[in-house]
Amino acid sequence: MVILAFALGGLLVLTGTIGAYVLFGGFGPTFSPNSVEWANFGSYLGGVAGPMLSFLALMAVVWTVRLQYDLLRRDHEKQTADQHIRWLDGIYRDILDLLNAPLRSDGGAESTTTWAVLHQEVDRSIPNQGILKARLEELLKLITQYCQAVALYRENVTEFFDARIFQDRGARILDTIKPFLSLLGPNAAVPIEFCDMHLRGETKRATPEALRRKTRI
16 A cells, blocks of 8 residues: 555656646647757756655655564564463463372372362362472462563563463462462462562552452452
């Protein structure tokens, strides 16, 4: 569309320049066979239409450079988004592996998984508490890395690449960890708060609030 506009602009310049020359009697009542008059016409056309056509050509070059810049910027943004997505997916796979790994139970009961405990599919007292605590501590470290990656994704990638699916993944897991704060210890409240802030796109808070509500929106 833009190329067509430049082409039409050039055509209008030539048509208007030639029309003005003919209208004001540059050739007289008829076209002259005299080479001198044609030379004068050439000088006129080059002097009047030439600068305008050069300006249109310059504008076309500027538009082409701008278009290439936009394409390169979009390509860079896509590459950046792809890198962040690979990072997020890698951490998320590690989280799922940890959640689904066998978790030894006490009292001869069948082994379970951290996923089952967090989602209350089995009683939290059934698995070995020491192993469960170690798993939850490792899970909190992984989810902290994941939430930091979500924040970096949001800051470095344009809104064209939506981060909501990654926010929702992190929020679902973080909400299942919160009820186990007593097992993790009070120090775990700090990374949970920062994770909540990262997922909600906040940089500061007056008072802690993550443990009083769900992170998932």
